[in-house]
Structures are given as C-alpha cells and as structure tokens.
Amino acid sequence: MKKNIAVLPGDGIGPEVAKGAVEILGAIGERYGHKFTFRYGQIGGSAIDRHGNPLPDETLALCRQSDAILLGAVGGPKWDQNPPEYRPEQGLLKIRKELNLYANMRPINYYASLLESSPLKKEIIEETDFLIVRELTGGLYFGKPSERTYRDGMEAAVDTLYYEREEVKRIMKLAFELASTRNQKVTSVDKANVLESSRMWREVAEEVAKDYPEVTLEHMLVDNAAMQLIKNPRQFDTIVTENMFGDILSDEASVLTGSLGMLPSASLSESGLHLYEPIHGSAPDIAGRNKANPIAMILSSASMLRHSFGLEEEADTVEQAVRSILDSGRRTADLAGSGIPYSTSEMVEAIKEEILQKDAIVHIMDAYA
Numbered sequence: 231m232k233k234n235i236a237v238l239p240g241d242g243i244g245p246e247v248a249k250g251a252v253e254i255l256g257a258i259g260e261r262y263g264h265k266f267t268f269r270y271g272q273i274g275g276s277a278i279d280r281h282g283n284p285l286p287d288e289t290l291a292l293c294r295q296s297d298a299i300l301l302g303a304v305g306g307p308k309w310d311q312n313p314p315e316y317r318p319e320q321g322l323l324k325i326r327k328e329l330n331l332y333a334n335m336r337p338i339n340y341y342a343s344l345l346e347s348s349p350l351k352k353e354i355i356e357e358t359d360f361l362i363v364r365e366l367t368g369g370l371y372f373g374k375p376s377e378r379t380y381r382d383g384m385e386a387a388v389d390t391l392y393y394e395r396e397e398v399k400r401i402m403k404l405a406f407e408l409a410s411t412r413n414q415k416v417t418s419v420d421k422a423n424v425l426e427s428s429r430m431w432r433e434v435a436e437e438v439a440k441d442y443p444e445v446t447l448e449h450m451l452v453d454n455a456a457m458q459l460i461k462n463p464r465q466f467d468t469i470v471t472e473n474m475f476g477d478i479l480s481d482e483a484s485v486l487t488g489s490l491g492m493l494p495s496a497s498l499s500e501s502g503l504h505l506y507e508p509i510h511g512s513a514p515d516i517a518g519r520n521k522a523n524p525i526a527m528i529l530s531s532a533s534m535l536r537h538s539f540g541l542e543e544e545a546d547t548v549e550q551a552v553r554s555i556l557d558s559g560r561r562t563a564d565l566a567g568s569g570i571p572y573s574t575s576e577m578v579e580a581i582k583e584e585i586l587q588k589d590a591i592v593h594i595m596d597a598y599a
C-alpha cells in the first residue's frame with residue numbers, strides 16, 4: 231500500500247514525539263511492505279516564527295493533498311503573550327475547523343503493567359476501557375463573540391458556548407454508532423442544570439437514542455462525571471460531550487493509565503481526511519530533553535493505520551509492541567518512578583525493534599513451515 235502522510239510536528243515535545251511515530255510507521259512499512267511518504271508542514275509557534283501565521287496556507291494545502299495527518303502538539307511560553315490571532319493554539323483550532331474534524335476520539339484503556347504507575351487504587355482502574363467522544367469544532371472554543379469588552383463602563387471578557395442542533399446531532403449519532411459496537415452504553419455529559427446549550431444537548435441525546443434501542447443512554451452532569459471518572463471508571467463505555475468538557479475530562483482520565491503521555495486520539499471528519507494527535511500538549515517543562523513519552527503519539531499513528539488505511543493487523547502490531555515493551559518494564563521518566571528511565575529515542579527504538587524482531591521470527595517460522 232502507498233500512502234501520503236502529512237506530518238505537522240509543531241512545538242515543544244511535538245517534534246520529538248512526531249519523529250518517534252514516523253520511525254514506527256517506517257518500521258511497519260518495512261515489515262509489511264507498505265510505502266509511506268512523509269511530507270512535513272508547519273503549525274503553531276514554529277509556523278508563527280517562520281511564516282507569521284499559526285496555520286499557513288501551505289500547511290492546509292499539504293494536509294488536503296494527503297491521505298492522513300499526524301500532529302505533534304503546539305504552544306509554549308515563547309508565544310504566550312502574543313495577541314490572540316498569533317497564538318499557536320489558534321493554528322490548532324483553525325485546522326480542526328477548516329478540515330471539519332468534528333469528532334475527537336479519546337480511548338482510555340488500562341495497561342496491566344502500568345497499574346502501579348497510577349496514583350489510583352489497582353482495584354479501581356483494572357479493566358477500565360472507555361471512549362470519550364469529544365465534539366471538536368463547536369462549543370466554548372469556537373463560539374462568537376470571544377473577546378475583551380466593556381459593559382456599563384467596566385472591563386469585561388466574554389466567551390460563547392454556541393451549538394447548532396445539527397452539530398449536536400452529528401456527534402451524538404456517532405457516539406451511539408460507536409457504543410453499539412462496544413458495550414452499548416452512552417453517557418452524555420453536560421451541565422443541563424445551568425446551561426441552555428446543555429439542555430438542547432440532552433434533548434438531542436434523547437431524540438437520537440430512539441434510533442438505538444439496544445443502547446442505554448444516561449445523562450450525567452459534568453462535575454459529577456469528573457468525580458465518577460476517578461471513583462468508578464469501569465461504569466463508563468462511551469462518553470459523549472462538549473468540546474471543553476471533553477478536553478478537561480480526558481486529561482483527567484489519563485491519570486487512570488498513569489500518564490498524560492499514554493493517551494492517543496483521532497480527530498475525524500466526514501470527508502475521510504482524518505488527523506491523529508496525542509491528547510497532551512507541547513510540555514515546555516520537558517521539551518528538548520529527549521524525555522517525553524512518545525507512546526501517545528505512537529498509538530495515535532496506530533489509530534491512523536486502522537481508521538484511515540484499514541490496516542488492522544499493522545495497527546495491532548504497533549499496539550502489541552507497545553504493550554510488550556511496557557510489560558518488560560521499560561518506561562520513560564513520566565512512568566519510571568524510582569527506576570532508570572528510558573529516553574524518548576530509546577523508547578522508540580525499543581518499540582521499533584519489537585516490531586521488526588517479530589518480523590524476523592515470522593520469517594524464520596515461515597522458513598521452517
């Protein structure tokens with residue numbers, strides 16, 4: 231198979247983890263005979279520095295000409311004081327909107343060998359397996375106005391949580407579709423006791439649920455959901471929620487796996503051009519030190535193999551290699567505790583060797599078959 235992949239490394243640890251994912255995809259190409267061509271584009275702070283724009287037109291064009299997109303992370307203190315349009319995060323929001331990447335899938339799976347890495351009790355997190363379906367192109371991050379203003383002579387600031395009914399329906403339908411292939415339960419998370427947008431969200435959830443009689447729908451207020459995620463995460467199967475609620479709840483959920491550096495995501499569009507990104511940010515506190523955990527990014531690339539290219543076995547191979555390396559006790563600093571940590575590049579190399587070594591074993595077995 232031949233595929234063109236746009237790689238947008240971004241800022242901070244973005245380039246470090248993106249490099250790791252590219253190497254892993256290279257190993258998969260080598261093992262299975264696929265030709266992946268990687269073409270690089272600028273986004274975020276590095277794009278501001280080079281082009282004066284957090285999402286240059288060239289980057290968008292590159293993405294549109296590609297079969298899938300890998301994105302590292304954007305942002306950092308260097309650009310924190312920039313005016314809003316020159317903030318790296320605007321590049322990320324814009325690419326999501328321009329490519330209509332309306333659904334961000336954030337799966338939370340437990341890793342047996344990482345049970346000790348979480349501050350939570352083993353009995354609570356064991357067997358955790360749920361999916362956060364985060365609406366990604368609407369809600370509080372996109373509503374207008376979003377500005378500094380004056381009201382009654384007083385300085386004020388406003389952000390707007392705006393949803394069109396159809397936008398809610400689209401993400402809700404996807405959540406029900408996904409739940410019907412999982413454990414048939416949707417938890418719709420909102421703040422319907424306060425927000426009008428949430429009351430509409432709830433109505434739509436009830437309406438869509440009628441088409442999926444085999445799926446159980448429950449509603450949960452977001453503050454309670456934040457608590458339930460830590461208290462009893464096994465109760466969840468598919469969570470569907472507003473953009474910012476999903477952003478916050480998924481970072482919280484990463485604690486179940488032991489590190490933010492473990493959670494991948496897929497940002498899906500209706501056009502079939504999807505973007506794959508770890509849920510974490512650019513981690514300026516560890517950037518440039520070869521210290522970041524590349525697994526969230528590597529698992530995002532596995533998701534790309536599965537969902538964009540239909541390469542199920544190849545995706546399984548990446549995920550299995552990650553599990554084997556973790557089972558063998560190898561950890562980056564975020565998970566190493568008092569053990570000796572692997573650097574980013576050592577971790578990538580270990581996963582890569584695991585992928586290629588299995589290949590060697592398969593060939594030897596074939597030779598003797």
Ligand SMILES: NC(=O)C1=CN([C@@H]2O[C@H](COP(=O)(O)OP(=O)(O)OC[C@H]3O[C@@H](n4cnc5c(N)ncnc54)[C@H](O)[C@@H]3O)[C@@H](O)[C@H]2O)C=CC1
Binds near residue numbers: 492
């Ligand atoms: N998708 C994106 O590009 C995102 C960008 N950001 C941006 O990133 C910058 C930093 O934001 P923060 O709030 O610090 O969030 P962050 O996610 O970058 O980091 C939070 C904490 O988790 C750690 N961490 C994150 N990823 C890690 C990894 N792969 N391995 C090991 N440790 C990891 C960091 O070292 C830090 O202590 C900001 O400019 C923010 O706007 C934040 C979230 C998402």
Ligand SMILES: CC(C)CC(=O)C(=O)O
Binds near residue numbers: 319322371477509510
């Ligand atoms: C710019 C932010 C919305 C990025 C973020 O935190 C995320 O998508 O997880």
Ligand SMILES: [Mg+2]
Binds near residue numbers: 477478
């Ligand atoms: Mg986030």
